[in-house]
Amino acid sequence: MFSNIKWILQATSSSTLKTKLSLIKEALPKVGKGDDIVRCMLCPNMCLHVCPVFDAERRLTVSPSVKSRLAYFSSGGEDVGDALWRCLPCNACKQACPTDISVNENLIDERNKICELDEEPESVKLAFITHESMIRDLEKKFREKFGEFEKRDGKLLYFPGCRTFEVAEVIRSTIKILDFLEIDFAFRNVLCCGSYLKELGYLRQFREHIRNLKDILGSYEGVVSNCPHCVKVFLKDYGIKAIHISQLIAGKIDRFKVTELSSDDPDKPDKADKLSSATYHDPCILSRDLGIVEEPRKILSELGIKLKEVGYNKKNTYCCGFGGIYPYIDTSMASKISEERRKQLIEASQTILTFCPICKKALDAKDITEVLAELV
Amino acid sequence: MLKIIRRSRYSEKIDEVVKELKRVGIKVSTHLADRIAYSKDFNPLHLNRLLDYTLPALPDAVAFPENAENVSSIMQIANSYSIPVYVFGGASGVIDGATPYCGGIALSMLSLGKIKIDAERLLVKAGAGVVGGRLEEVLNHKGFTLRHSPQSLYCSTVGGWVATKASGQFSTKYGNIEDILVSLKVVMPDGEIIEAEPLPRRAFIDPNDLFIGSEGIFGIICEATLKIRKIPKKNHKIAFRFDSMDDAVENARKIVQTFKPALLRIFDRLESLKNFNVNGVVMIVMVEGEMADQERDFVLKKVEGEFLGEKPVDDWLEERFNVSDISKFVPLGIIFDTIEVSCSWKNAMEVYRKILKAIRDVDGTLLASCHASHFYEEGLCFYFTFAGVAKNLEEYYREVWKKAMEAALGTASISHHHGIGALRAKWLPKELEGYYLIFRDLKTLFDRRNILNPGKVVDMDCTG
Numbered sequence: 001m002f003s004n005i006k007w008i009l010q011a012t013s014s015s016t017l018k019t020k021l022s023l024i025k026e027a028l029p030k031v032g033k034g035d036d037i038v039r040c041m042l043c044p045n046m047c048l049h050v051c052p053v054f055d056a057e058r059r060l061t062v063s064p065s066v067k068s069r070l071a072y073f074s075s076g077g078e079d080v081g082d083a084l085w086r087c088l089p090c091n092a093c094k095q096a097c098p099t100d101i102s103v104n105e106n107l108i109d110e111r112n113k114i115c116e117l118d119e120e121p122e123s124v125k126l127a128f129i130t131h132e133s134m135i136r137d138l139e140k141k142f143r144e145k146f147g148e149f150e151k152r153d154g155k156l157l158y159f160p161g162c163r164t165f166e167v168a169e170v171i172r173s174t175i176k177i178l179d180f181l182e183i184d185f186a187f188r189n190v191l192c193c194g195s196y197l198k199e200l201g202y203l204r205q206f207r208e209h210i211r212n213l214k215d216i217l218g219s220y221e222g223v224v225s226n227c228p229h230c231v232k233v234f235l236k237d238y239g240i241k242a243i244h245i246s247q248l249i250a251g252k253i254d255r256f257k258v259t260e261l262s263s264d265d266p267d268k269p270d271k272a273d274k275l276s277s278a279t280y281h282d283p284c285i286l287s288r289d290l291g292i293v294e295e296p297r298k299i300l301s302e303l304g305i306k307l308k309e310v311g312y313n314k315k316n317t318y319c320c321g322f323g324g325i326y327p328y329i330d331t332s333m334a335s336k337i338s339e340e341r342r343k344q345l346i347e348a349s350q351t352i353l354t355f356c357p358i359c360k361k362a363l364d365a366k367d368i369t370e371v372l373a374e375l376v
Numbered sequence: 377m378l379k380i381i382r383r384s385r386y387s388e389k390i391d392e393v394v395k396e397l398k399r400v401g402i403k404v405s406t407h408l409a410d411r412i413a414y415s416k417d418f419n420p421l422h423l424n425r426l427l428d429y430t431l432p433a434l435p436d437a438v439a440f441p442e443n444a445e446n447v448s449s450i451m452q453i454a455n456s457y458s459i460p461v462y463v464f465g466g467a468s469g470v471i472d473g474a475t476p477y478c479g480g481i482a483l484s485m486l487s488l489g490k491i492k493i494d495a496e497r498l499l500v501k502a503g504a505g506v507v508g509g510r511l512e513e514v515l516n517h518k519g520f521t522l523r524h525s526p527q528s529l530y531c532s533t534v535g536g537w538v539a540t541k542a543s544g545q546f547s548t549k550y551g552n553i554e555d556i557l558v559s560l561k562v563v564m565p566d567g568e569i570i571e572a573e574p575l576p577r578r579a580f581i582d583p584n585d586l587f588i589g590s591e592g593i594f595g596i597i598c599e600a601t602l603k604i605r606k607i608p609k610k611n612h613k614i615a616f617r618f619d620s621m622d623d624a625v626e627n628a629r630k631i632v633q634t635f636k637p638a639l640l641r642i643f644d645r646l647e648s649l650k651n652f653n654v655n656g657v658v659m660i661v662m663v664e665g666e667m668a669d670q671e672r673d674f675v676l677k678k679v680e681g682e683f684l685g686e687k688p689v690d691d692w693l694e695e696r697f698n699v700s701d702i703s704k705f706v707p708l709g710i711i712f713d714t715i716e717v718s719c720s721w722k723n724a725m726e727v728y729r730k731i732l733k734a735i736r737d738v739d740g741t742l743l744a745s746c747h748a749s750h751f752y753e754e755g756l757c758f759y760f761t762f763a764g765v766a767k768n769l770e771e772y773y774r775e776v777w778k779k780a781m782e783a784a785l786g787t788a789s790i791s792h793h794h795g796i797g798a799l800r801a802k803w804l805p806k807e808l809e810g811y812y813l814i815f816r817d818l819k820t821l822f823d824r825r826n827i828l829n830p831g832k833v834v835d836m837d838c839t840g
C-alpha cells in the first residue's frame with residue numbers, strides 16, 4: 001500500500017488541512033513502530049486454516065494471531081500461561097502469510113524474556129527436563145540395540161540428530177547408504193543440535209550449546225543429517241555447512257537405479273516391486289524452510305515408485321505434530337495432529353514414506369533411507 | 377497493564393456456573409489467556425485499543441462445547457443462572473457482534489469441526505466451527521468447491537457465515553450463503569436442539585430463514601449442510617477501463633441482467649490506482665463453467681470499456697486475501713474500516729455519491745474509496761473503505777458511521793453482508809420499520825432471559 005506514492009497523494013488529496021495536520025501530528029511520530037508481533041496481532045488470523053495446533057486444540061487462544069496478541073500482553077506483564085509455547089516449528093503460518101511472518105519464530109523472544117525471569121510455566125520446565133533425559137536414555141539404548149556401529153572418523157560428519165536415535169533403523173540404513181556411496185564420513189555418539197533450547201526460549205543456554213558443539217563440528221568439512229531441524233539450525237544459527245541426507249542421495253540417485261541394483265541374488269528381492277506405489281509426507285522444515293520438495297520425488301521416481309500425492313503436499317504440507325517442543329508440552333494434542341495427518345496420508349496410500357525421523361515415528365511411516373537401504 | 381473498557385456484571389456468579397458446567401462434562405476455562413482470546417471480534421476500534429493493552433470486554437469464562445448436546449447443556453445452565461452467553465466462531469466479524477460486553481460465558485464453537493462430504497447429493501455437512509479455508513481445501517482435494525469465498529475465508533467459520541449472512545467473492549454467480557445453505561442443526565436459547573433434513577425446498581416458511589443473518593440472537597448454529605459443486609474446469613478473465621464509475625456500473629447492469637459472471641467488480645478511481653496502477657475506473661470480470669466461452673463473447677461484444685486484458689484480474693486474484701494493510705495502518709494511529717450497503721440500480725449512483733461524500737466530509741478522513749462487489753438483477757452492493765486520523769479516534773469513527781448510515785437510510789439497505797452487531801444496532805429500527813418490533817418480539821419469545829448475545833442487533837442495552 002505504501003509503495004504506491006501516486007495513490008497516496010491522490011488518496012489524501014481530498015482530506016482537509018486539519019486532517020493533514022492531524023496526520024503529521026498523530027501518525028508520523030509512529031512511523032516505524034510495530035514489529036512482527038504487533039503486525040500479527042492486528043491481523044484477523046489469515047492463516048488460521050493452516051495452523052495444526054489450532055486445528056488440534058480448537059481454541060482461538062492458540063491460533064496464530066491470538067498467540068501474537070498474548071505475546072504482546074505478556075510483554076505488558078500479563079501471565080498468559082503456556083499458550084506461547086503451544087506452537088510447532090511448522091511455519092504453516094509463514095507459508096500462508098502475506099507478510100511472511102513466522103509466529104513460532106516471533107514467539108521465541110517473548111519465551112526467552114519469561115525464561116530469563118525464571119517465570120516460565122511448569123510445563124515448560126518439564127519439557128526441558130524430559131528432553132534432556134531423553135537424550136541420555138537414547139545413547140544408552142542405542143548402544144544396547146545397535147552395538148555394531150562404532151564411532152568412526154571421516155571428512156564429513158554424519159550427524160543423525162538426537163531424535164533419529166529413537167528410530168535407530170534410520171541410522172542403520174543411512175550408514176549403509178553412506179558406505180554404499182563410498183562417502184568418507186564420521187559417526188559419533190548421540191548429539192543434539194540444541195534447537196529445543198531455542199524453541200523453549202532458553203536462548204542463553206542455546207548460545208552456549210552452539211559454542212560447545214561448534215568446536216566439534218568445526219573439525220569436519222560439513223555435516224549431513226537425517227533431521228531437517230538440525231540442518232536448519234546448523235545453517236541458520238551455527239553458520240556451518242550442512243545438508244539433508246535427501247540432498248546427498250538425490251545427487252547420486254543414478255547409483256540406486258532399480259535396474260542396476262536388481263540382481264539374481266535371491267536374498268535381494270526386488271523391493272521396488274513391493275513398493276510399487278506409496279504416498280510421501282513432506283516434513284514441514286524440509287519443504288518449507290529448506291525448500292526440499294523435488295529431491296524426494298526425484299528419488300522415488302528413479303526407484304520406480306509411483307507416488308500417490310496426498311492433498312496437503314509439498315510446501316502446503318500438514319505437520320506431523322511432533323517437531324519442536326510441542327509434543328513435550330502437550331503429548332495428547334501432538335498425537336491428535338499426527339492422527340489427523342496419518343488419516344490424510346492413508347487415504348492416498350497405505351504405504352507412507354517420509355524423510356525425517358520425527359515424522360517417521362509420529363506417522364508410523366517409512367523413511368526413504370530405509371527403502372534405499374533395502375535395495376543396496 | 378491490562379485495561380478493560382466494559383467489565384462483566386456477572387463475575388460473582390462465575391465460579392458456581394463453571395462448577396456446574398464441569399459437572400456435566402463441558403470443557404471450560406477461566407484462564408486469562410483464553411479470556412483474552414475471546415474478548416473481541418475484529419471491529420477496528422478494538423485494534424487501535426489493543427496497542428494500549430486495552431480490551432473492550434472480558435468474558436468471565438470460555439466454554440468449549442464439542443457437539444450440539446454440549447451446547448444445549450450450556451444453554452440450560454446459563455438459563456438457570458441467567459448468565460449471558462456470547463457465541464464465537466472465528467471472531468472475524470467486524471460489527472462488534474461477538475464482543476462480550478456484558479461478560480458471562482464466551483461460547484467457542486470451534487470444536488464442532490466435522491466435515492462430511494456427500495458426493496452423490498453434492499452436499500457437505502460441516503460443523504459450525506469448521507474454518508472456511510480448511511473446508512474449501514478439503515473439498516478441493518476431492519475435486520469439489522463451495523464457491524463461497526468471503527475475503528475472510530481463512531479465518532471465519534461455517535456457523536459465522538450463516539449467522540452473519542455472509543457473502544463471498546463469487547456470489548454474483550453462485551449466490552450468498554443463504555443460497556448455498558440447505559439445512560441447519562440449531563440449539564435454541566432454552567437448549568432445545570432442532571434439526572432439519574437437507575431437502576431442496578420445504579413447506580411453510582423455511583426454518584433456515586429464522587437463523588440466516590440472526591447473528592446468534594435467535595439460536596446457536598451447530599451444523600450446516602451446504603451445496604458443493606465440481607471445480608469448474610474452464611474460465612476466462614477480462615478487464616476493462618472506464619472514464620467514470622457511472623459508465624462502469626451501467627455496463628455491469630447490462631451483464632448481470634443477461635447472465636451472472638462468477639466474478640464482477642468495479643473499482644473507483646482511487647482503488648483502481650491502488651490495485652492496478654490504472655488511471656480510471658477498472659472493471660474485472662471472470663466467467664467460468666460450461667458456458668464460459670459464450671459468456672466471454674457476450675462480455676467482449678457488449679461491454680463498452682477500454683479492454684485491459686487478463687492481467688488486472690490475475691493481479692486481483694493473487695492479492696484477494698491480502699489484508700496486511702490493516703496491520704500497517706493501525707500502528708500509525710490510523711483507523712481503517714469498511715462499510716457495505718446494498719441498493720437498486722435505480723439510485724445506485726446517488727447512493728455511491730452520497731455515502732462517499734458523507735464519509736469524506738467528516739473531519740479526520742484521510743481517504744475514502746469504493747468498489748462495487750456483488751451484483752444482482754435488481755441492484756448491487758457498494759463497499760466503501762475509509763481511513764482516518766484524529767486525536768479521539770473513537771469519536772471520529774462513530775461520526776463516520778453515523779453520517780454514512782444516515783446517508784444510506786431511505787435509499788439503500790444499511791448492510792449488505794457484514795451485519796448489524798452492536799455497531800449498526802441503532803439504525804436498524806429505521807431500516808426495518810414495522811418489522812423491527814416483530815423481530816424484537818421474536819427475540820423475547822425465543823430468549824426470555826435475554827442471555828444469548830445480549831446487547832446486539834435488536835437489543836441496545838449493554839453495547840460497546
Ligand SMILES: Cc1cc2nc3c(=O)[nH]c(=O)nc-3n(C[C@H](O)[C@H](O)[C@H](O)COP(=O)(O)OP(=O)(O)OC[C@H]3O[C@@H](n4cnc5c(N)ncnc54)[C@H](O)[C@@H]3O)c2cc1C
Nearest residue numbers: 465466467468469473526527528533535536542543592597
Ligand atoms: C479481513 C476481513 C474480510 C472479510 N470479508 C468478508 C466478506 O468478503 N464477506 C462477508 O460476508 N464477510 C466478510 N467479513 C466479515 C466476517 O468475516 C464475516 O461476518 C464472517 O461470516 C464471520 O464469521 P466468524 O466465524 O468469524 O464469526 P464471529 O466473528 O465469531 O461471529 C460473528 C457473529 O455471528 C455469531 N456467531 C458466530 N458463530 C455462530 C454460531 N455458530 N451460531 C450462532 N451465531 C454465531 C456471533 O455471535 C457474532 O454475532 C470479513 C472480515 C474480515 C476481518
Ligand code: SF4
Nearest residue numbers: 040043045047065097
Ligand atoms: S502469521 Fe501472518 S497471516 Fe498469520 S496471523 Fe500472523 S500476520 Fe496473519
Ligand code: SF4
Nearest residue numbers: 051087088091093104
Ligand atoms: S508455526 Fe505452526 S503451529 Fe505455530 S502458529 Fe504457525 S502454523 Fe501454527
